[in-house]
Amino acid sequence: MNDQLKRRDFLFYGGATIVGITLGELGRRQLARAEERANAWRERGVETWATSVCRECPAACGVRVRLVDAVPVKLDGNPLCPVARGRLCPKGQAALEAYFDPDRLLGPARRVGKRGEGRWERLTWPAAIALLAPRVSASSGPEMALALAAEERGPLAEAWATFWTAAGARVAWTPAATASRFASRLGALTGRRADPLFDLEHASHVLSFGAPIVEDWLSPVWSQRSYGHFRRGVAHARGRLVQVDFRRSLTARKADEWLPVRGDRQAALAWGIAAALLREGRASRSFLDEMGGNVATFANEVVARYSPDDVAAATGVPVVTILRLARELAGSAQPLVVVGADADASLVDAVFALDALLGAFDRPGGVLAAPTASRADPDDARAALHDVIDGSLRPKLLVFKDASPLRTLSAPSEPGAVLEHVPFIVSFSPYLDETSLVADLVLPAPTSLECWHAVVPPSAAPFDAVALSRPAVTARLDTKDTLAVLKAVADAAGGPLAAACTWQSSEDLVGAETDQRWKERRGSPYRNRYETAWLLQLENGGWWTPPAASAEEFQSVVLDAGGWADPFVASQQIRDALRARGGLTFTLPEGLAVAGRPGASKDSEDGKYPLHLVPFTPTVVNLAGSPNQPVLFELLGQPDGAPWQVWAELAPETARSLSIDPGAGIRIEAPAGSIEAVALIAEGMLAGTVALAFVPSLPGGGRWARLTHADARRLWGKTAFGGSCAVRIRRA
């Protein structure tokens, strides 16, 4: 071995080693750099908290926003809020994604291409207002404007109504029909026209007709909190829940007993149970003796018309079960009968009648009346929009705020087609939702974290309450407070319109609201449970200690707390009304129609479309709120299905007869269209019935909302979506 060779070898091996190490090191650095990048956020720092109000649904839960260097990073419930008590539902948690949504509208814009084409021109706010103002003043009289907004109570919604009324417009609300049905039916029975409050928390036995108690019932966080206490309250035994539902909903699964009954037969079951209570003399004697009203006539009618055998034949629920349900109700200490907001008037009547027979009005674990009156006979946006679509109403100007009723009224592919003949459409939505997509002018409002709030939470705890708060964060994009926009339009238009607008912006109205509450000298800022109980004691004794030294200070503590509430509300409103009116006025039920299958169409009869499909709204899907939150789409279909998947629930028999395996892809076909979904087999589901998750897609909208390809609306084609539908199913 000579030296020369050694050197050469050394160079070779040394070189190879260096190359190897360098390559390895480069790779390591590449990965290390990725890590550094991932850790870059650590430099941020100052933590603050702000209060806000969740507007992902009408419940108006209080929100506490955690900010780091003024950027919101997490939402939690406001512990002082009497509705939510520090808790939030999945949509409330996900509202942060609505604020950061990458597909939010950047600012005011005007359509340039054809309607729905998606070509826009950015405007300045003055230019946008200059565009709107002449249209507002020009459209009164028969060429009126139609202003649609999400139903809401409180000074901000009132201001919206004031403006448009002064402008000669027709003002309609979504979903006025559902919201007012409860109040009007309660009014008919008792004389007290108010939203009912179901005291689920203190009930000992609950019979629910389709009320999605553990899903999205009325005020979801309140409903779920109540359910928790109902099941495992500290002071009472475990409550028992019987669910009547056409599908195996989460509530049906959590219930102690689930009775699968089609939606259109549930009223018959409710009347049948009422008849059984009366026939066996199990109705609450003490309550009826005092408040009976026309109960005797009612009893005769209902007993005659709803014999157990007929009801059993109509509903498929055996006679013994009907009798047992009645006896269980009557045998429980604080029974309560509840119903979903979707129910038709007959079912709502039957449910309130049952509550009356059980003496449930104004007692713990029963039905109370909400302290704040709801809007009297609100104009229904869906109905108004129907008239526009069929041409019987021809407004010159159509305005949408906080509402997207087109979502449930048109085919997903062409939301604009139905509004072709409306000359000018304005959307105040911060998102590119159905209405923004077809609008001529978009005037994006700030999202809920960015705006002022003054809203009365509907149907929750028996409190007189207003959720009040300031913007929790600075506006991310070029948005403008809708009421400030209206004020500017009014100033431009002048005349009575300008006079009607007493505000500059929402901020003024929030301030006015707190001043008003200060003057009323009652209630307090939102407080925790114990302080609230203490306050109630004081107010019961006729005491009220001012929570602040001055109106200004009061305003600031109320806004910090996230709202104002007065726990002292008259607790006997329904009974008082009954006494004043001389007792109950039962609506006599229609006769029991057993002939024919309601809802059965020609298509289903000739056997081409043998299955009966009913859509339902999955809990995590927003009907109200932002349409574009990824985490909610991800939760879709869980726990049973697959993430991001739209699913249909089938009875085991149905699935077997079509040889469909659980989790298999299926194609659902209706005369008007077809969609694909994932099949879930629901044990106990009614044979021949299919429940389909309704997940609206937004082909032109945000990036996540675009991803849903199984939109139930296709099954209805161009006709308005809703109700049930005859379909057939095959494997995809």
Add this chain to the structure above:
Amino acid sequence: MPRWGLVIDLDRCTGCQACVVACKHENNVPFSTPETAAEGRLMTWLQIVPAEVPGRPGPTPLPLLCQHCDRPPCTDVCPTSATYLNPEGIVAQVYPRCIGCRYCTNACPYAVKLFNWTEPQWPQSMAPMVNPDVSIRPKGVVEKCTFCHHRLMQARERARAEGRELGAEDYVPACVQTCPPEAMIFGDLDDPHGSVAALAEGPRAFRWMEELGTKPKVVYLREGE
């Protein structure tokens, strides 16, 4: 030394998934897409699964998260001790040490450990939304529920700054905080006066798959009487 544990009352739990969203936002867990979800790459430290549990005829929605086993099969098999049982009973992950062998994910009978298949990503507008208290995991390492350990550290700091002992209400994980029906109760299993210890001993308590000897510190309460 406390021994942290979580009680989940299935009689109260509605399967609403609020806890799932809260955990994702609190812990910077990235979103999926339909494609990544179909590939089995959905990231979630907490998830509601349909489980067969005592006292129910059919599957019932069950919040599934790391059970923080007292005898964790996952930590035994880790070749680098990147996952270990800390003295307070929290099964921890050391992201910078993990080599991504995914042995622990396979050893965990609850399938709650997740692997970062790709670099986590958020749309640009959402980047500021991340919680600065929780590190973002790089691609190639394993992660899972930490019992919101960062909240414990903050609570400790706060308590120390205020010169007092750590109280039961100081340390509340994000999922527990949001649960609408108040189905989750968190606390020290060794505190004889705490509600968690009492509930965990109660007649309705069971530990999922405890027959495997994992000794979970997540305790479920059966539905029914």
Add this chain to the structure above:
Amino acid sequence: MRGHDAIVEPILTVGPGFRRWAIALGGVVAWAACAWIWQLSHGLGATGLGRPVYWGLYITNFVFFIGVSHAGTLISAILRIVHAEWRRPVTRMAEVITVLVLFFGVGNVILDLGRPDRALNVLTHPHFRSPLLWDVSSISVYLACSTIYLFLPLIPDIALLRDRSSGWRQRFYTRLALGWTGSPAQWHRLERAIGVMAILVIPVAISVHTVVSWVFAMTIQPMWHSTIFGPYFVVGAIFSGIAAIITAMAIVRKVYRLEAYLTPEHFGNLGILLLVMACLWFYFTFAEYLTTWYAHEPREITVFNAKFSGPFAPFFWAMFFFCFLVPFPILASSRTRTIAGTVVASVSVNVGMWLERFTIVVPSLSNPRAPIHGFVYVPSWVEWSLMAGCFAAFSLLYMGFTKLFPIISIWELDPAPGEAASDGVGAVSAQAQP
């Protein structure tokens, strides 16, 4: 020694056929390297893996390659110890398989790591309760032992080549021959060393595959948590190892025209060994699956059904077909235990044993206890590319070995008269020196 030109000849010449193959295989390896770079930059998202199927092709290959590694060292050591004279032309090509394939076994684990850059954490932060660490230990010991065990008998042959070559080869062989002159003292030391290594290597080899099986068996996952996994894996390993030797033997024989050295007798003898292993493999498989089925433990039976009649049934039954139904009849009859017959059986066993590893790794993971929604694992192009790259790189290295060293141990072919009386490991051969 001149008589063994047929062995020495192909080492020193490189023909066009060799070049063509080398280029083709090199192309595959280059492609795999690109795939690896792709995987490094995109993360393991480039694979088809997901939750709960966290392990797939790479770990299957890992177990397979470690199994095949039993070919050489273990078999040659056993045969040496039992004085099986016919082994002489076979041992070298078997031992090479072991050493090379071990690198690919370990390499597949590295491919499988989410953070290969941190692989050394296993040494800097070791956790000795982890079976993976036992694996690291036993595989490194096995690699060291097998390399030594391959190298020792090579020394006299290297010296022979040193004396016959010139240029860089001469320098290379000089370095590796460690100054071998063939003195009786050197022969004696060599024999002693080989003897010690042959004995040492057997428990190490057995431990390696036992520990590999424990990676699975130490968990509580259904159909992994099995007490017989140790011996079951060892048997499978020897089974696939012998099959690999026969396959390699057939190829080398054909390519280098070594018909004179590798006779039907060699194939027949190894065929009988393979037959024995096939029966043992069947016995273990039967025992494993029967106990699972009979006990009907719900979680276990779910995995069992997935393999027996569920989505993994094609793999399971293909495994059974290739591991038993094909080789058994061929090898059982002396009429079919020809060269062609044993080669068919061996290739079949290799395919079958790969499938066996796959049906152990994937079905258990696909059926976790927790009811999370799963997905169907389909390996991605990256995984297939890297697998092809491993096989190509192995073949390339094997070919390279044949161009550097005699694939048949030359000095062992002609035992000296006194050899049988010695410790039986090797023999002093005057002819070993030119």
